[in-house]
Amino acid sequence: MIQQENPQVIARTSLHRELVDRLQLLIIGGELAPGIKVPERDLCAQFGVSRTPLREALKVLASDGLVRLEPNRGAWVTTVTVSEVNEVFPVLGALDAISGELACEHITDAEIDEIRALHSQMIESYERRDLDSYFSINQKIHHAILLAARNDTLTTSCQALSLRMQRARYLANMTEGRWYDAVQEHEKILTFVAERNGKKLAKTLRDHMESKRVSVVRWLQNQDAASEE
Amino acid sequence: MIQQENPQVIARTSLHRELVDRLQLLIIGGELAPGIKVPERDLCAQFGVSRTPLREALKVLASDGLVRLEPNRGAWVTTVTVSEVNEVFPVLGALDAISGELACEHITDAEIDEIRALHSQMIESYERRDLDSYFSINQKIHHAILLAARNDTLTTSCQALSLRMQRARYLANMTEGRWYDAVQEHEKILTFVAERNGKKLAKTLRDHMESKRVSVVRWLQNQDAASEE
DNA sequence: TGACTTAATTATGAATTCAAAATTACGTTG
DNA sequence: CAACGTAATTTTGAATTCATAATTAAGTCA
Incomplete structure (x- = not known):
């Protein structure tokens, strides 16, 4: 039998798109709490991806207002004011x-x-x-x-x-x-x-x-x- | 005097953000015509940046509906239907x-x-x-x-x-x-x-x-x- | 001891590199 | 010569690398 640990994953979508969805869930679920700094390194490890697609996802989330990017300082989960x-x-x-x-x-x-x-x-x-x-x-x-x-x-x-x-x-x-x-x-x-x-x-x-x-x-x-x- | 060939560029904002704005202008101005494939390499050369920030910008534009990303095929300027x-x-x-x-x-x-x-x-x-x-x-x-x-x-x-x-x-x-x-x-x-x-x-x-x-x-x-x- | 400077460390932003997919070019065969 | 299959080339997606900015730690002096 051919090795195929996740059969549903035909990997039809790109990594960054998948990450946008996952991060959205983490944010609205509260696992990524409002106000905290996005733990880039941890998330890369958790998802087993490099920083490139993760950072692409963060840019998209920022344009949706779920995170806030500060130049040279990183990303924070936005708070509801x-x-x-x-x-x-x-x-x-x-x-x-x-x-x-x-x-x-x-x-x-x-x-x-x-x-x-x-x-x-x-x-x-x-x-x-x-x-x-x-x-x-x-x-x-x-x-x-x-x-x-x-x-x-x-x-x-x-x-x-x-x-x-x-x-x-x-x-x-x-x-x-x-x-x-x-x-x-x-x-x-x-x-x-x-x-x-x-x-x-x-x-x-x-x-x-x-x-x-x-x-x-x-x-x-x-x-x-x-x-x- | 200190060398400073483009004085207006204080580069206070990140590259990808700047690129989002520039690409938006190109698209709504028609320089990047609806339907065409986004010429990634040309644009990198034109703006003097690498592919990383350009691709980050494309992801944002895609979430705004100005370009359409096809996995492993690239980006196209969307048409108005x-x-x-x-x-x-x-x-x-x-x-x-x-x-x-x-x-x-x-x-x-x-x-x-x-x-x-x-x-x-x-x-x-x-x-x-x-x-x-x-x-x-x-x-x-x-x-x-x-x-x-x-x-x-x-x-x-x-x-x-x-x-x-x-x-x-x-x-x-x-x-x-x-x-x-x-x-x-x-x-x-x-x-x-x-x-x-x-x-x-x-x-x-x-x-x-x-x-x-x-x-x-x-x-x-x-x-x-x-x-x- | 505490405030300020400076050095070490870490994190970020962006360029580069590399593997894989897609496209194109080429050659073969019916 | 047309259609198919294969090889070469190009492009893409993502990992890695590297320079720089920010943060933390260490050290100095009042």
Whole structure:
């Protein structure tokens, strides 16, 4: 038998592209914590690659705002600041709104059913107070709407900005009250998707994002206050 | 005296960053025409750099959609397709709309005056039928509105998408009728900016972008038809 | 002892090198 | 002479090397 330790790896993609994906996961997963210096040497060892492709990946991540490059000093994982949140969420809101409008123009009955199913699962997660599951399904719903919008550019733009907001589980700041409200908002989202009511869906998605902004900012400020002790 | 043949080059920024900017200019200026293979070796010679920083820059440009990388085959300057235009313009429209809303919240009287002045200059360019000048001032107006929105994330997102639409002077498809309409739209834009009427400005900017989309698509299809002969 | 200088070490940025893939050129065969 | 297969060349992707900047450590002097 021919030696082939990872059969799935046809190595169809280049190293730097693979590294971009892996590093993104490390960053949004928190393994590469916000604020720390990117341990270039360690990562090279960990992935078994040389510095060249790793550094190429860092350049791409920097242009996406996930790391910050300082000339002759290296790369740092960016932190999520209040002002950044106040910038990004309104933009995401506008993009979500247009995605809702476009989705209503193109979505199929099957896709609506799928979103309905996801919604039910999400409600179950909510009732179990299973935050991880809730977030995961929540993302799937938003992604399903994006897919229905039939606009790859929009999808890419949204995901790039979402990534920046996902660093280090910042979204995990759900008070009981906020969580309840979010679920109510999602009920409206489902309704308007099912009705293919583009305008109302757009407005609901944008309001939803604004609520999220407020809630994330509040949490961040609590964090800041706590860390000052 | 110390030898210093290019005094302007303080080289404060890294090579790859500089190269990203230079290559962007070459691409949107048409010197690197859509569809051609990126002449890596030539560009290295032209800029007097090695392949490493140039290739880093290409990775960044690829993530911005200005070039397309094919594993083991190299990089190509992307072409503007009808479907891409149909994707990007609606997204740009949504971003422009939100930028109008935010601008009305933050813009100062001085900034309004500046936009008014730019608008007058643009009208003069229109009356002289000076397309280059018209486009240049047009861009400045949109940029001024973006600046007034006080949202760097929004600015970055808009500019990235705008760049993709600027390849090879595609915007230079102004019929007499379309040009007239565009100027009328800009009159409304100025009015609503001056009134700080966010909602109406948002709608006007979005409609403006939609008109642009239609016009660009029409022109692209004429191009395609012409090239098939 | 503490602040400042200077030397040693480390990390970064970019050029160079090298192996592998793709392309081109060439020769062979039907 | 056309199509296929093989060899030579070129190009790419990535590792390595090297010069320089930044950081740390050591030493000196008040």
